[in-house]
Every structure is written in C-alpha cells, then in structure tokens.
Amino acid sequence: MLTLDNVSYHPAAAIAPILKQISFKLEPKKMGLIVGPSGSGKSTLLEILSGLVAPSKGRLYWREQELQPEMLQQLAGLVFQFPERHFCGHTVLEELRVGHPELGSEQVTKTLESVGLGAISLQTPPHALSGGQQRRLALAVQLIRQPYLLLLDEPTAGLDWSMKQQLISLLAELKKNWSLLIVSHDARDLAHLADYCWTLQNGELLTQSLDPVA
Numbered sequence: 001m002l003t004l005d006n007v008s009y010h011p012a013a014a015i016a017p018i019l020k021q022i023s024f025k026l027e028p029k030k031m032g033l034i035v036g037p038s039g040s041g042k043s044t045l046l047e048i049l050s051g052l053v054a055p056s057k058g059r060l061y062w063r064e065q066e067l068q069p070e071m072l073q074q075l076a077g078l079v080f081q082f083p084e085r086h087f088c089g090h091t092v093l094e095e096l097r098v099g100h101p102e103l104g105s106e107q108v109t110k111t112l113e114s115v116g117l118g119a120i121s122l123q124t125p126p127h128a129l130s131g132g133q134q135r136r137l138a139l140a141v142q143l144i145r146q147p148y149l150l151l152l153d154e155p156t157a158g159l160d161w162s163m164k165q166q167l168i169s170l171l172a173e174l175k176k177n178w179s180l181l182i183v184s185h186d187a188r189d190l191a192h193l194a195d196y197c198w199t200l201q202n203g204e205l206l207t208q209s210l211d212p213v214a
Ligand SMILES: Nc1ncnc2c1ncn2[C@@H]1O[C@H](COP(=O)(O)OP(=O)(O)OP(=O)(O)O)[C@@H](O)[C@H]1O
Pocket: 011, 013, 014, 018, 036, 037, 038, 039, 040, 041, 042, 043, 044, 045, 185
C-alpha cells in the first residue's frame, strides 16, 4: 500500500508551496483518480511519486517502508502525458528494451499481450502504430519493468472516442493486477473505474471520497 503523509513541495523559485500537506493511501489493485485544473500541481505530484523530485516536507511509504526518491524510481512506472512524443526506439522491441537490454523475448511477448498488442510485429517502428496502439506501447514500456505502482498523466488526452474506450477497458484490466494512480483535468472518462477520487486545487487535496466511486 502506498501512503503519503503530509507531503509538501515548495521549490525556492515559487512564492507559495506547489503542493500543500498531501495525505492519502492507495491499496494494491486499486485505482486512485486525482482531478484538478491546469496549474493545480498534478504533474508535480506525479514527479514526486515517481522519484524524479524530492518533497520539501512529509513522508512517503510503501507498506511500512519509508520511501526515498531512488526507491520510488524502482517502485513506480510513470506514463507521461502524450507518451508517444518520448519514444526513442526504432522498433517496438527496442522501445521495450530501452535501459533493459537483458529483457527476454518471453517477457516482451507476455507484456505486449497484456496491453493487447500481441499481434504486432516487434520490428514495427513505434511511430507507425495508431494513436491507441502507441498509448498501449507506452504502458507496456512501464509494465515490463514490473513496477508496483503505475502513474498515468492524462492517459486519454488526444485520443478519439473509440481509442479512448479501448484504453479505458485496458486500464480496467490493468487494475486487476496493479495499483494505478491517474491525474487528469477531467474526471468524466475515468471516474467510473476509480476506487478513490480526489480533487487537487492550488496544491491542496480538497476532497477525498473514502468510499468507492459508484
Ligand atoms: N520547479 C518549479 N518552480 C516554480 N514553480 C513551479 C515549478 N514546477 C511547477 N511550478 C508551478 O507549479 C504549479 C503547478 O504545476 P504543475 O505542472 O504540477 O500543474 P498541473 O496541474 O500538472 O498543470 P497542467 O494540467 O497544466 O499540466 C504551476 O503554477 C507551475 O508553474
């Protein structure tokens, strides 16, 4: 279980804290959804959760273990908004093996199947995939590292209706095995899947629904 205990972030360049005493818990195989307008601190929170930035105050835990940023980098897999813009492999296989050349073909095949890309050739250039397939590949790139926590920044942004529905179904499948934390400016597409829904406003987690969202 992931626990945030009064996490704040106030970089020297900012007049006010960007994140203010954020506390929440997220159990395994649950989806948390954090909804907030532009500038509310969603991406900054994901940067902290993925170990890219250290909080100014507060603590993060996985079960009883306090987490340092290096541990979060191992524990969490972050899928950026528009992840296809960050592809750097020439082929699907290369993309999956970036930073992990040791990954075997069995693991590659299994991971692609888990995101519904079992039928594509490993030699396909990522940029030749459809928009929905590219999002699936971006998820696979993180899943193949076997993170405990999957972090997603606006996962359905820019997809057409049909690709959006396919991605939402995939996220519902992934929730069966992983903890998912999604940030978005719009709850409409994903609220029905979420076990917890929070609102982020000016760096404060204002509302917290402890009961599963209907
Ligand atoms: N290192 C920093 N120094 C100063 N200000 C920062 C820094 N990082 C982020 N900010 C500011 O903190 C606020 C929150 O930024 P953040 O990118 O986390 O918001 P967001 O909710 O993800 O917005 P969007 O939906 O537009 O991506 C913004 O006003 C941003 O300009």
